[in-house]
Amino acid sequence: MSSGNTPLDWRLADAADLPVLTGHIADFYREDQIPLNHERVQAGLQQLLAAPANGAVLILSTAQEPFAGYITLGWCFSIEQGGRFVLLDELYLVPAVRGQGLGRQALALAAQWARQQGAAVMRLEVNHHNARAKALYLSCGYADDQRDLLSLDLSA
Structure with a gap:
């Protein structure tokens, strides 16, 4: 494990990144126990890449790992949050780069991107079983709103 000295770089994803992104998204969903609806995820990813007004996908890299991971960021609206938020x-992050402080760097990069786009608030969700991720988010200044995220599938 590194002491966190590995610099993390990023670039905006484009359509050429779809095959690699798709594989890593499947890895992420499997690891985090998220059911993967391939068609729905592909449609969302294509919309995100095609319309910057929806948000962005950041491809993460290090000097040793050209694809160290990814971040997806989307615009939302809430009067509670003062309007648009990210x-x-x-x-x-791919397993080979974990434990090097890159998660913290990735969160900082995401916040920097959001600020540059004019966002005042960034929110995220974390699965209840992922205590390690939640601890990272809390240590980076995210607040636990003591709420549960509920979903309704309108396509059914």
Whole structure:
């Protein structure tokens, strides 16, 4: 394990990244026990890449790992949050780079991107079983709103 000195770089994803992203998204969903609806995820990913007004996908890299992970960021709206805010929808680091402080760097990069886009608030969700991720988010200044996220599938 490194002491966190590995610099993390990023770039905006584009359509050429779809095949690699798709594989890593499947890895992330499997690891985090998220059911993968391939068609729905592909449609969302394509919309995100095609329309910057929806948000962005950041491809993460290090000098040793050209694809160290990814972050998906999407715009949302809430009067409670003062209008538009950014949802940090997904953050995934490949196993080879974990434990090097890159998660903390990735969160800082996401916050920097959101600020540059004019966001005042960034929110995220974390699964109840992922205590390690939740501890990281809390240590980076995220607050536990003591709420549960509920979903209704409108396509059914």
